[in-house]
Amino acid sequence: MTHVYHLLKEQFANTGLMFRMSAYDIKSLYQMHYLGALWQFLTPAVQIFVYWFVFGIGIRGGAPVGDIPFFVWLLCGLIPWFFIGPSLVQGSNSIYTKINLVSKMKFPVSILPAITIISKSANFYIMLAILTGIVYFNGINPGIFLLQLPYYLLCLYVFLFAFTILASTISIIIRDFQLFLQSMMRLLFFLTPILWEPSRMPEVYHQILKLNPFYYLIFGFRDTFLGQGWFYEDLTYTLYFWALTLLILFIGAVLHFKFRKKFIDFL
Amino acid sequence: MKTKVSFSNVTKVYNLYKRKSDKLLGIIFPGYKEKQFNAIYELSFDVREGETIGVVGINGSGKSTLSNLLAQVVPPTSGDININGEPSLIAISAGLNGHLSGIENIRLKCLMLGMENSEVERLIPQIIEFADIGDFMDQPVKNYSSGMKARLGFAISVHTNPDILIVDEALSVGDQTFYERCIKKINEFKQEGKTIFFISHSIGQIQSISDRVMWLHFGQLKEFGPAETVIKKYQGFIDWFNNLDTKAQKNYKAKELKAQSHERMNQNEKKRKPGKGDILAGLQAVVILLFTVFAAALLLMDQPVSALWETDDEETREETAEENGLENEGEADEEESPAVEIEEAGFITAEDAAIYESEDLASETEELEFGELVFVSEETDGIYYIEAEENEGYVESAHVTLESGINESAVSIEDLSVIFPDVFSASWQYHLAHMNLEEEDVRDTYEGLTDEGETDDQETYLEYGYDEAVFYFDDEELTRLVISNVNADEEDFESIREDQAVLADEGVIYYFETDDYGITVNMDDETVEISHSRLSELL
Structure with missing residues (x-):
């Protein structure tokens, strides 16, 4: 636990640096493209359209989920995923890509994954605002359920942070891990009920699917925006999610501190 | 004067793995080592504040490893390094990102050193001025010549206010004008009492800058003393070496390199014992792992926890139930609402x-x-x-x-006929007479067939759209007749269904029984189904 404590202390001691670096990242990201920051919204918009067309119109024949239009239902899952996916993959690669740079100076390496997550956040919040608009526009009023949004954002950030700390450490030691992670994320995108509805599945499979922590996050956001339930209604699942997150964070912190001094040797 | 940098018995070992998998094995089993190479071996020295140290040595003598150790880029394998201050390493293109432009590199490096934005903006003009690479400042660094990279790197490093400056060959690619400017800056630093390590192959440069010179030879400290004497000896060695014939040079190098990688093999056999911290961390990991597995098991076991919460409202009851085990909990439930x-x-x-x-x-x-x-x-x-x-x-x-x-209802089909659609009610007796016929007979006698087919339950049906009637057959036997478009909200029907309806489901379905038929009125679908099978008979 001391490792986790040190890790968190290092994050909080460097919040200023973290935010300045993230701001720099965002500014420089799309500088060499003609359409600039517009790409941050063009890419997801095209994807949303294609998924909606293929899964909503093509496979479901436009049928709503319960009384929620499929498009809104899809967006509630897809928008968090647009944040989760790239944050995880790039966050896991963050130390590797910057190690040459940071190793020549005294720099708290452990904040690199957090920097990636923060720089992806700006886009995410704009999309969440748009999502809220779309939800209201469709006559769905989540009302008081929106209050649990901070809780699910906390879940999201803690999980992303824990996972990227662990994965960024492993992917320096074993480069193959990065490739493995990328294909895993592509798989998990389909294994997490983002594009399809799990209710028709036999209960056993459903419960097994729930072991995937992204399920918790995606459905948390759905419950929040569609006003379908509170996070404390399924305490077992909440308990499981936090236990898993803590486990990942713990192993991540231990490995990170064990290997951080030697990172440069592994390259 | 304070000691700024102190090395004591510092050794840096590189493991030479042939394959990637060997590297992994080396991480998992610290004892697994194929071949080792000591880049630096048992190096000890002290450097005081304000000194400029020149470092000389032939290729592979460990100069770059030393500069990395000084900059704390790589950790030593064994020994202690004490550095009082912020070291800043300048090597050719060190820490520059090739895809970013010069100005972006300046900004990024300054940010990474933890500077505020205002400070960065203040420094940028000074750095641009010092680097003096003109319009290339806005070009990606990958397009720079090595001289430009060195200029930019040096400019950034000297402006970030380091205590200890490590210059690794960086000046050798710059031209004379830049070199002069750097020397001026370095002399400025010297006067401010900063420590400088100057690594170069140029004996002339070393001699003009250094107070003391360190001669590294195949990972070991051969000489460390006043510039004049060490450089003289080093020059002597170079001359001697150059006068050897090629074969002798080769032999000499091979011998030294072999010693470097062999003798240290045994040195590093120290077994690393797992410390108290490791055991504790392992224990904690196992506890959290078990907890996670437990939670996962709960999740898969039909959610008993949430079930507990929902069935027992009172906390006290729940506590007693937990104390007394599951059996009692069951009893408690029964007391509350007996089955x-x-x-x-x-x-x-x-x-x-x-x-x-x-x-x-x-x-x-x-x-x-x-x-x-x-x-x-x-x-x-x-x-x-x-x-x-x-x-x-x-x-x-x-x-x-x-x-x-179910009570025998007093309703007759005649009573219900009020809700039949007009086309049907006009001759309902005629239609009902068909109820006893077989499929073929219905087909023969009934006119106005609009559709026929088979349902999912393998019933065949004949639809008479003009009469709003559909007959269903099971194996040629007529089973039921469904009349659609009934006027279910007819006033007369209201009184019938309130008084006589046997079964109701939230006002959607009403069920009546006559002597011969079971009749279901579905308010939503606006249909009446007259069936031969009566529910009371089925039981």
């Missing part, structure tokens, strides 16, 4: 009734359709436990009607 034995047949009288696995109506397993036969064994708090043909479970009692609940 009543019913043991009677009945049938589903909702349009669709869901069967649930548990008493609190969680986890639906299947839906039963209207009219399906069930056996009700007991009732708890408005919930029936039923056994159906293929299923059993809990169902809301409102969805089931027991055999005893």
Whole structure:
């Protein structure tokens, strides 16, 4: 636990640096493209359209989920995923890509994954605002359920942070891990009920699917925006999610501190 | 004067793995080592504040490793390094990102050193001025010549206010004008009392800058002393070496390199014992892992925790239940709402009734359709436990009607005829006369067939659209007649259904029985179904 404590202390001691670096990242990201920051919204918009067309119109024949239009239902899952996916993959690669740079100076390496997550956040919040608009526009009023949004954002950030700390450490030691992670994320995108509805599945499979922590996050956001339930209604699942997150964070912190001094040797 | 940098018995070992997998094995089993190379071996020295140290040595003598150790880029394998201050390493293109432009690199490096934005903006003009690479400042660094990279790197490093400056060959690619400027800056630093390590192959440069010179030879400190004397000796060695013939040079190098990689092999056999911290961390990891597995198991085991929460409202009850174990909890439930034995047949009288696995109506397993036969064994708090043909479970009692609940109704088809659609009611007796015919006969006698076919349940049907009537047959036998577009909100019907209706499901379905027929009125679909099978007969 001391490792986790040190890790968190290092994050909080460097919040200023973290935010300045993230701001720099965002500014420089799309500088060499003609359409600039517009790409941050063009890419997801095209994807949303294609998924909606293929899964909503093509496979479901436009049928709503319960009384929620499929498009809104899809967006509630897809928008968090647009944040989760790239944050995880790039966050896991963050130390590797910057190690040459940071190793020549005294720099708290452990904040690199957090920097990636923060720089992806700006886009995410704009999309969440748009999502809220779309939800209201469709006559769905989540009302008081929106209050649990901070809780699910906390879940999201803690999980992303824990996972990227662990994965960024492993992917320096074993480069193959990065490739493995990328294909895993592509798989998990389909294994997490983002594009399809799990209710028709036999209960056993459903419960097994729930072991995937992204399920918790995606459905948390759905419950929040569609006003379908509170996070404390399924305490077992909440308990499981936090236990898993803590486990990942713990192993991540231990490995990170064990290997951080030697990172440069592994390259 | 204070000691700024102090090395004591510092050794840096590089493991030479042939394959990637060997590297991994080396991480997992610290004892697994194929071949080792000591870049620096047992190096000890002290450097005071304000000194400029020149470092000389032939290729592979460990100069760059030393600069990395000084900059704390790589950790030593053994020994102690004490550095009082912020070291800043300048090597050719060190820490520059090739894809970013010069100005972006300046900004990024400054930010990474933890500077505020205002400070960065203040420094940028000074750095640009010092680097003096003109319009290339806005070009990606990958397009720079090595001289430009060195200029930019040096400019950034000297402006970030380092205590200890490590210049690794960086000046050798710059031209004379830049070199002069750097020397001026370095002399400025010297006067400010900063420590400088100057690594170069140029004996002239070393001599003009250094106070003391360190001669590294195949990883070991050969000489460390006043610039003049060491450089003289080093020059002597170079001359001697150059005068050897090629074969002798080769032999000499091979001998030294072999010693470098061999003698240290045994040095590093120290076994690393797992410390107290490691064991503690392992223990904690196992505890959290077990907890996670436990939570996952709960998740897969039909959510007993949430079930507990929902069935027992009072906390005290829950506590006692937990204390006394599961048996008592069951009893507590019974006291609260005892199960009543019913043991009677009945049938589903909702349009669709869901069967649930548990008493609190969680986890639906299947839906039963209207009219399906069930056996009700007991009732708890408005919930029936039923056994159906293929299923059993809990169902809301409102969805089931027991055999005893059916009373012979006094309604006749004539009473109901008020709701029939006009085209049908005009001759309903004629239509009903067909109810006893077989499929062929209906086909022969009835005119105006608009459609026919087979349903999912393998019933055949004949549709007479003009009369709003559809006849269904099972194996040629007429089973039921469905009349659509009925006027279910007819006033006369209201009184009938209030008084005489036997079964109702939230006002959607009404069921009547006459001597011959079972009649179901579906208000939503606006249909009347007249069937030969009567529910009371089925039981």
